[in-house]
Amino acid sequence: MKRSAALIAMLAAATVLAGCSGTDSAPPARALNIATMTLPQSLDPNDANGSALPFFQAVYDTLVKREPDGRYSPMLASEWKFSDDQTELALTLRADVKFDDGTPFTAQAVKANMERFRKGGGAQAKTLDDVKAIEVVDDTHVTLKLSQPNSAMLYYLSDAAGLMANPADFAKGEALKTRPNGTGPYELDQSQTVIGTKWVFNRAKGYWGAKLPYDTITISYFDNETAIVNGVKTGQVNAALIQEADQQISVEGHPNVKTTKQDFDFQGILLFDRAGAVTPELGDPRVRQALNHAIDRETMLAKIRQGRGTVTSQVFGPATSAYKPELDTYYTFDQNKARDLLKAAGHADGFTLKLPRIPAIVSEALAASLQTDLAAVGVKLVWDDVDQGSAVQRIFRDRAFSGMVMNMGQSSTDWVVVGELVLPGAFNMFGYTDDTVKRLLPTIQSKPAAAAKADLQALNEHLVKDGWFLPFYRMTYLHVSDGTVTIAPQDGMAVPSIYNYAPAG
Secondary structure, three states: OHHHHHHHHHHHHHHHHHHHOOOOOOOOOOEEEEEEOOOOOOOOHHHOOHHHHHHHHHHOOEOEEEOOOOOEEEOOEEEEEEOOOOOEEEEEEOOOOEOOOOOEOOHHHHHHHHHHHHHOOOOOHHHHOOEEEEEEEEOOEEEEEEOOOOOOHHHHHOOHHHEOEOHHHOOOOOHHHHOOOEOOOEEEOOOOOEOOOEEEEEEOOOOOOOOOOOOEEEEEEOOOHHHHHHHHHOOOOOEEEEOOHHHHHHHOOOOOOEEEEEEEEEEEEEEOOOOOOOOHHHHOHHHHHHHHHHOOHHHHHHHHOOOOEEEOOOOOOOOOOOOOHHHHHOOOOOHHHHHHHHHHOOOOOOEEEEEEEOOOOOOHHHHHHHHHHHHOOOEEEEEEEOOHHHHHHHHHHOOOOOEEEEEEEOOOOHHHHHHHHHOOEOOEOOOOOOHHHHHHHHHHHOOOOOOOHHHHHHHHHHHHHOOOEEEEEEEEEEEEEOOOEEEOOOOOOOOOOHHHEEEOO
16 A cells, blocks of 8 residues: 555646746756655654665755765865864854845854754764864854764764754654754755655755755655666656665566666664673674574575575675675684584584564565574574564564664775774663774874775774674665666765765766
8 A cells, every 4th residue: 555655646746847847938847756665754853864864855954975985075164174183073163054034043052952962862973973072163163072083073074973953943743854954055845745745845946055956856755666667667756776686576577667787885783782681692603603504595686586686694795894805704604614613512402593584675585595404403493573563672672683684885984894893782782892903993093095905804803703794795786767866876875875876868
């Protein structure tokens, strides 16, 4: 039903837009219809996260803009400078920017937004943990005082933590969830938007920055890729990201479709429970190493992803300083070695590992493949089906599982990877660490990534050899358009930024 409703709503929107484009005097309005399988919690910046970011970029500017290749360029902040010890970040703000209601954007607004974001409890709130104070110098200058160097701070200011909303709305309860008030290039069209199905954004009058090429952007939610692919083939959808290999194959070669490949996410098991709090056996690194040797990555990639990707045993991606090519194949498929490691750890008879299964991430084929491979070495993998509604509570709040299969982005910013996967947080929910990590992190943190390359690679090698994670492969994704749009993949995100679309030709 969701598919039908989404498609009907989208077709209706297309009809309305087509009807508006046929006047004799005005040039036709340029409209972009993007399909997504990401359902944002709301449009309050506190809830911004991951693939939902384009919803927010339409209506809120960030302090810093992240270009498709990962470089940073001015946005609401025209200049920035770190202190010599990397613990202060001074920002110079544009003086000609106003929120949707005409309120000037100032340094006081930056302070109010960042303090609210840090305390808001959203998924990305921890990215500002190192900001101990926000000092307003004057209306156009603000300084972030950090408790310790953080080489990912500019990345965070180009992401969720840098989204700026009008502080006048902070006291209006949950107003921002459905009525955003920012400085962005578009404004939400309340009359055309159907929350949960489609969001329509019209060009903001008087926007301070360069105009994006589209007068209207519609982001439509779908719950399956088959409907998206059909929409792209028929021109009802202008652009989308296709993740499933079968759907990629079905759309490639279609005369109306243009495609662009991108490797960003890796798929694998994030082992949260390295101290053995839930599954005691996982507290022994030999058990984690055995799991890594037990799975047949090459066959999984060939059968499940149709060969679309690259096997890997590491969580750092090729664009990072920590990446070592040889670690992609560190864990060979060797089930005899896996059995030997389990025996040495005192588990020759195996053990039971219970993991949550979210069908949108773990297909039937993937679930069966992992069960078969692990059973061959004596590990009984039990899937506990978890719906998306209860997943956050059971997995992240109740900490009921020892790990889970996830698709995780491989950021090109080393400290972003460290912050998400190594430091205590959502994906290291038990706060596990060890002596090697404790020794390396302070040195890594005190230097730019290029200068800390040796230590970053030592950290990466340690994480792999100690079996902190169980990655399978990096996945090749496909950006598709109906031929009318050129799409630039975005560094640091699986989905393109809202700025990365342009008319083809």
